[in-house]
Amino acid sequence: MSEKITFKQLIEHISSQSEQSQNSTNSFLHELVQIIESGLQDSGSVSISEFGKFELRWMNERAGRNPQTGEKITIPGQNKVVFKPYKALRENVNRPYANMKSRILEEENSDVKEDSSKPPVVNTGTPKSSQEDNNLIVERSKPAQKSKPAPKPTQKKNITKSNPFETVRAQKDDVELIESVQDSGDFKWSYAAASFIVMIAILAIIFFMMRPDTTTQTASDTSSENTISQTDLTAQIGTLEPAESITETASASSGEESVEFMDYQVAPGESLWSIAEDVYGDPYLWPLIFSANNNDISNPNVLTSGINIEVPELSDSDNLSQPQLDQLAEGYLSVYEWTQSNNPEQAKYFLWAVGNFSPDILAQASNRVNSNDLAFAENR
Amino acid sequence: MKYSELIDQLADAVDLPKNKTKSLLEETTSILSDELSSGKGVSIPNLGTLTVKVNDIKKVYSPHHKKYMMVPPKRVVEFSPSTNLKDKLKFVRSEDE
Numbered sequence: 001m002s003e004k005i006t007f008k009q010l011i012e013h014i015s016s017q018s019e020q021s022q023n024s025t026n027s028f029l030h031e032l033v034q035i036i037e038s039g040l041q042d043s044g045s046v047s048i049s050e051f052g053k054f055e056l057r058w059m060n061e062r063a064g065r066n067p068q069t070g071e072k073i074t075i076p077g078q079n080k081v082v083f084k085p086y087k088a089l090r091e092n093v094n095r096p097y098a099n100m101k102s103r104i105l106e107e108e109n110s111d112v113k114e115d116s117s118k119p120p121v122v123n124t125g126t127p128k129s130s131q132e133d134n135n136l137i138v139e140r141s142k143p144a145q146k147s148k149p150a151p152k153p154t155q156k157k158n159i160t161k162s163n164p165f166e167t168v169r170a171q172k173d174d175v176e177l178i179e180s181v182q183d184s185g186d187f188k189w190s191y192a193a194a195s196f197i198v199m200i201a202i203l204a205i206i207f208f209m210m211r212p213d214t215t216t217q218t219a220s221d222t223s224s225e226n227t228i229s230q231t232d233l234t235a236q237i238g239t240l241e242p243a244e245s246i247t248e249t250a251s252a253s254s255g256e257e258s259v260e261f262m263d264y265q266v267a268p269g270e271s272l273w274s275i276a277e278d279v280y281g282d283p284y285l286w287p288l289i290f291s292a293n294n295n296d297i298s299n300p301n302v303l304t305s306g307i308n309i310e311v312p313e314l315s316d317s318d319n320l321s322q323p324q325l326d327q328l329a330e331g332y333l334s335v336y337e338w339t340q341s342n343n344p345e346q347a348k349y350f351l352w353a354v355g356n357f358s359p360d361i362l363a364q365a366s367n368r369v370n371s372n373d374l375a376f377a378e379n380r
Numbered sequence: 381m382k383y384s385e386l387i388d389q390l391a392d393a394v395d396l397p398k399n400k401t402k403s404l405l406e407e408t409t410s411i412l413s414d415e416l417s418s419g420k421g422v423s424i425p426n427l428g429t430l431t432v433k434v435n436d437i438k439k440v441y442s443p444h445h446k447k448y449m450m451v452p453p454k455r456v457v458e459f460s461p462s463t464n465l466k467d468k469l470k471f472v473r474s475e476d477e
């Protein structure tokens with residue numbers, strides 16, 4: 001973590017806790033450092049109960065190189081000062097991740113890839129079109145795709161026959177799928193994505209030659225745009241999608257709008273994680289608190305003690321309703337955005353959590369997140 | 381040096397009774413521990429810097445299960461000694477212990 005407190009702040013903190021003057025605390029700490037140093041000199045290790053052990057470790061002479069000239073030198077043996085935290089400190093520091101356990105990876109990568117694009121499809125489309133898309137996904141991951149476009153037109157036709165109003169929607173889903181594939185940006189996929197686009201184009205052409213009625217005009221426009229410029233379409237869909245899902249969530253949440261907030265004063269040593277555990281019984285709900293206090297908390301990993309925060313109240317934290325899940329996903333999304341700007345390598349795990357709690361939110365956010373992270377989130 | 385020896389010497393140095401010194405030291409370490417656990421680092425002059433580092437989630441091969449495992453992220457304390465302390469102790473040969 002980049003954030004640090006100064007020695008002065010530390011002294012102020014200790015002196016207010018122990019009711020000593022800042023002067024005496026200061027000299028106390030300096031004496032402590034002196035004694036640690038002389039203890040290291042005399043016996044080579046200093047142990048502080050419940051905290052850790054300072055030790056001298058002898059490093060043997062070894063061969064090295066001057067990094068500037070590349071010239072070989074021997075580094076003489078010397079002591080290194082190491083600090084070994086004891087269990088109490090280790091557990092205290094690792095509390096946010098304490099409940100996580102190692103997991104054996106069972107499935108191979110290829111399996112994961114097939115599942116990858118399902119979440120956004122399932123949210124936006126009807127069951128029928130998603131089924132159809134799944135077929136397409138399975139086809140896509142096979143290398144020899146272009147050789148068998150035959151079975152697909154019939155499937156597509158069946159669906160459109162049974163429900164003519166579905167056509168436009170299905171088309172949109174296809175395009176969105178392309179978008180998500182493109183977004184994933186992984187060069188391993190680029191071949192699959194390219195051939196997939198070509199396949200869709202062929203499909204669309206065959207399909208509209210077979211059924212030249214109602215929606216032909218608009219749809220052929222779409223298909224031509226499809227092949228010529230993807231960007232226009234994705235822009236269109238980008239504007240279409242959010243509007244649709246916003247109305248959905250609005251109608252869903254109108255039932256229980258009243259989110260009550262509870263004032264909470266942060267005690268020293270508490271984290272969002274521990275507060276969520278105390279209040280809700282489930283530490284994984286901490287982004288709810290973070291999103292409710294976006295203005296007060298700039299860094300979710302650091303919580304200043306003594307500040308007042310608002311904790312949204314939940315009636316039943318075991319069974320969250322859909323709007324609450326959406327809210328939680330929004331919270332994870334804001335955590336993702338924060339992490340993206342501060343610690344980009346870890347951001348993807350939070351995005352994955354977004355998709356886990358509410359695929360809708362992930363789909364809405366798909367055009368403003370890093371494409372690699374999105375691919376990771378969908379792969380899980 | 382044992383904890384009790386540390387307290388003895390410290391009590392001498394700051395002119396306080398041992399039990400008082402002990403509770404003061406406990407308060408100090410618990411505050412340090414709390415600051416570290418809330419993700420903040422702290423530098424102590426002439427001693428060094430204590431910081432918190434997050435070890436990323438990683439994939440490792442487990443020879444026992446003969447499979448790959450995902451190891452969760454972990455927060456650990458890191459200590460880097462001050463150059464002052466490092467230089468003073470560099471060539472002290474303390475083979476005992």
